[in-house]
Amino acid sequence: MFKYYTKTELELIIESIYRENDILTPSDLTIKKLERTFKVNVCFLDNAPNRAIWEEEFAVIFLKPKMPNKEIRSLLFHEIGHPFRHIGSQEEQTELFRALQEAQADVFQLYAAIPIFMLEQLDIPPTEGDFINLIEETFQINRELAIKRMEQIKARIWCNKLDIQLKEKEKQRYRKASNELSGETLRLLAQLENQVYKKKKVKVNL
Numbered sequence: 001m002f003k004y005y006t007k008t009e010l011e012l013i014i015e016s017i018y019r020e021n022d023i024l025t026p027s028d029l030t031i032k033k034l035e036r037t038f039k040v041n042v043c044f045l046d047n048a049p050n051r052a053i054w055e056e057e058f059a060v061i062f063l064k065p066k067m068p069n070k071e072i073r074s075l076l077f078h079e080i081g082h083p084f085r086h087i088g089s090q091e092e093q094t095e096l097f098r099a100l101q102e103a104q105a106d107v108f109q110l111y112a113a114i115p116i117f118m119l120e121q122l123d124i125p126p127t128e129g130d131f132i133n134l135i136e137e138t139f140q141i142n143r144e145l146a147i148k149r150m151e152q153i154k155a156r157i158w159c160n161k162l163d164i165q166l167k168e169k170e171k172q173r174y175r176k177a178s179n180e181l182s183g184e185t186l187r188l189l190a191q192l193e194n195q196v197y198k199k200k201k202v203k204v205n206l
Contacts, residue, residue: 004164014115018037
């Protein structure tokens, strides 16, 4: 399934970090290992909003403990994306810039919560519904995130397949044009050769 999937630079960075920290399977994606790997502290507080606070030297992620486990894990990956990708407090940024940071954290969330190199180790079912279930249960994240990742994978594969098809058509068009050019060149050479022969014949007769 992943033959036509190409990893982004961010995906490759996350994969490298995981491998360096012996996070190799979905069961390795524990909160403790993620805290150590990304140098964050996760605090569960009932009255605190789900958010990350970070500076250059530290990062703290606050999560509400009474949420379902899949929801906690899904939010955790999003919040880790902030100190991983961003510098400075969001309060000091404009609304537009904060929206950009949220979008970037969403992308990190997809790649970090459901890495392709881990998906490649699994037996992928034939139907989309079963594939979504597999992602949700294997990585213990909410269904919304599982669907987003599945759709993102499909879109990436479709784009790469389309790109390959377009390149192949261009190659075929080039080969066809080359063949036609070769035939035309041969015709012109034959015509030139015939003209030269006629001139030589005229000189001999003279």
